[in-house]
Amino acid sequence: MAGELEKLKIQAYTEPDYSGAVLSEFHAYVNPSELTLAYEMEYDSAQGSGTTGSRMEFKQIKPGDLSLSFFIDGTGANGKLVDVQQQVEAFQSTTGYNGDIHRPNYLIVAWGSLQVRRCILKSASIAYKLFKPSGEPLRAVISATFTDNSDDETRVAIAQDQSPDLTHSRIFKDGDTLPGLCQQIYGQAGYYPQVARINQLSSFRDIKPGTRLIFPPVKT
Incomplete structure (x- = not known):
C-alpha cells in the first residue's frame, strides 16, 4: 500500500540466470542506516620502453561490492517481538550455502530506488549485543558484503542503464x-x-x- 514502510528484501534463486521460482526471501527487520557501494576500474598500465609515464588503457569494470548491516531487536522496543536467532538463521538460509546446488544461492537485493542487484554473498559476520540470563540473544547486527554476479554482457547492459x-x-x-x-x-x-x-x-x-x-x- 502507498505510504507503507518498504523493507530491504533479499531473494534467493538456485539458477545462475535467476529463472524459476524464488527459493526463499529475507526481509530486513530494520532498514539499514548506511549502505556502501564499492567498485573498481581495471586499467592496463603497461609502459613503453624508454618512456617516463604510462598510458592507462581502460580494460573493464570489476564486479562491485554492496556492504550493509542488518539490525535485529528481540526486546520488543520497536513494537514487534521477533526471535533474534530465528531471524539470523533465516538470513543464513537465504544467503548461504545450498547443498542442493553445491554452492551459495544466487541472490537479488532490492530496496527503494536502488538498482536491483544480482549478487552472491561474499562475507558476513554476526555480532550479538544483548542476552537474556538464559543466554538467548536479544539483539544482533549482521554485517554483510555482497558481490555482483553479472556476466560481461549484463555489466555492459547495466552501464547502458x-x-x-x-x-x-x-x-x-x-x-x-x-x-x-x-x-x-x-x-x-x-x-x-x-x-x-x-x-x-x-x-x-x-x-x-x-x-x-x-x-x-x-x-x-
Whole structure:
C-alpha cells in the first residue's frame, strides 16, 4: 500500500540466470542506516620502453561490492517481538550455502530506488549485543558484503542503464497495468503471467498502487 514502510528484501534463486521460482526471501527487520557501494576500474598500465609515464588503457569494470548491516531487536522496543536467532538463521538460509546446488544461492537485493542487484554473498559476520540470563540473544547486527554476479554482457547492459536481460523493479502507480509495464521493460506485454507468478500476485488486474514489483531478466 502507498505510504507503507518498504523493507530491504533479499531473494534467493538456485539458477545462475535467476529463472524459476524464488527459493526463499529475507526481509530486513530494520532498514539499514548506511549502505556502501564499492567498485573498481581495471586499467592496463603497461609502459613503453624508454618512456617516463604510462598510458592507462581502460580494460573493464570489476564486479562491485554492496556492504550493509542488518539490525535485529528481540526486546520488543520497536513494537514487534521477533526471535533474534530465528531471524539470523533465516538470513543464513537465504544467503548461504545450498547443498542442493553445491554452492551459495544466487541472490537479488532490492530496496527503494536502488538498482536491483544480482549478487552472491561474499562475507558476513554476526555480532550479538544483548542476552537474556538464559543466554538467548536479544539483539544482533549482521554485517554483510555482497558481490555482483553479472556476466560481461549484463555489466555492459547495466552501464547502458537499460536491458530486458536485467532485473528491474517498479512501484505500481495509479493507471499502470502489468501488461503495460511488461511492454515498457521487455518490449512484449505477454510476459505478464510470469511476472505475476514471480511476485506471487493472486490477480494481475487487482494490484494496489504502491506495490513494488520485480521484473526478472528474460531473453528476448
